Amino acid sequence: DAxxxxxxxxxxxxxxxxxxxxxxxxSGHNSxxxxxxxMMRGLELLIYFNNNVPIDDSGMPEDRxxxxxxxxxxxxxxxxxxxxxxxxxxxxAPNEGALRGYTFGSGTRLTVV
Amino acid sequence: TQxxxxxxxxxxxxxxxxxxxxxxxxxxxxxxxWYRQEPGEGPVLLVTVVTGGEVKKxxxxxxxxxxxxxxxxxxxxxAQPGDTGLYLCAGMRGSYIPTFGRGxxxxxxx
Numbered sequence: 001d002a003x004x005x006x007x008x009x010x011x012x013x014x015x016x017x018x019x020x021x022x023x024x025x026x027s028g029h030n031s032x033x034x035x036x037x038x039m040m041r042g043l044e045l046l047i048y049f050n051n052n053v054p055i056d057d058s059g060m061p062e063d064r065x066x067x068x069x070x071x072x073x074x075x076x077x078x079x080x081x082x083x084x085x086x087x088x089x090x091x092x093a094p095n096e097g098a099l100r101g102y103t104f105g106s107g108t109r110l111t112v113v
Numbered sequence: 114t115q116x117x118x119x120x121x122x123x124x125x126x127x128x129x130x131x132x133x134x135x136x137x138x139x140x141x142x143x144x145x146x147w148y149r150q151e152p153g154e155g156p157v158l159l160v161t162v163v164t165g166g167e168v169k170k171x172x173x174x175x176x177x178x179x180x181x182x183x184x185x186x187x188x189x190x191x192a193q194p195g196d197t198g199l200y201l202c203a204g205m206r207g208s209y210i211p212t213f214g215r216g217x218x219x220x221x222x223x
Contacts (some may be wrong), residue, residue: 004155033210042215043156043201056210089132091155095209099163101146102203104155 001042003027004105013109018080021108023092028072031095033102037087038088050095072099084113116140117204117214125220129191134217136202137184143205145185147176150199150216159187192221 005024013019023032034046048056049069060067064083069075079086089109093102118137126132136145144163148156160169162178162185169176173196175188189196199218203211 013180031209035213043213045210045212048210093155097209099144099161101148101161102156102160106155107155 006105010109016081019082022079023075027093030072033093035091036088084112087111116212119143121142123218133188141182148201167187194221
């Protein structure tokens with residue numbers, strides 16, 4: 001959806017490297033989800049921001065993962081250091097309310113070798 | 114343990130056939146959504162159901178929310194190759210944080 005732009009679309013990195021995934025919200029929104037999708041585990045919630053503040057980060061795997069939402073138009077998810085088990089597709093989606101549904105970006109496919 | 118169980122996991126059918134996929138849970142949801150995801154893209158919302166027993170139709174797709182709001186089904190009539198994709202259900206339990214099932218991967222052969 002053009003309202004959510006994720007970059008990069010694909011990222012291949014070596015184990016131990018830092019990776020930063022970006023999410024741009026064209027219309028701006030102060031509430032945002034980050035999800036991770038794998039074949040084994042499906043779509044898992046990583047973190048939920050509301051009013052640009054992390055409300056629920058219980059899904060963040062460990063301290064290697066961090067996320068920020070400095071304003072209503074932008075968020076980042078950083079992994080440092082990256083590991084092969086972090087390989088997945090990462091999605092962001094603004095929270096537009098349960099009845100309206102959620103508009104996902106096209107995702108970032110991360111491969112850690 | 115997955116909060117939302119979807120079945121079947123995989124489905125491969127011929128064009129023109131009918132199919133039903135299921136989304137089951139032991140938890141009650143305030144609302145439930147169905148999404149379709151195509152390769153290389155994010156999930157796209159198909160429908161939201163809110164009321165127990167609710168039935169919604171979207172062209173050849175019929176969605177039903179269980180009376181107890183614990184389960185849902187998606188029925189596709191006369192499937193077409195364009196229906197190919199991963200069908201995901203997502204439940205909301207009061208909060209605005211959706212919990213997703215693992216999905217049903219559907220392939221419709223011409």
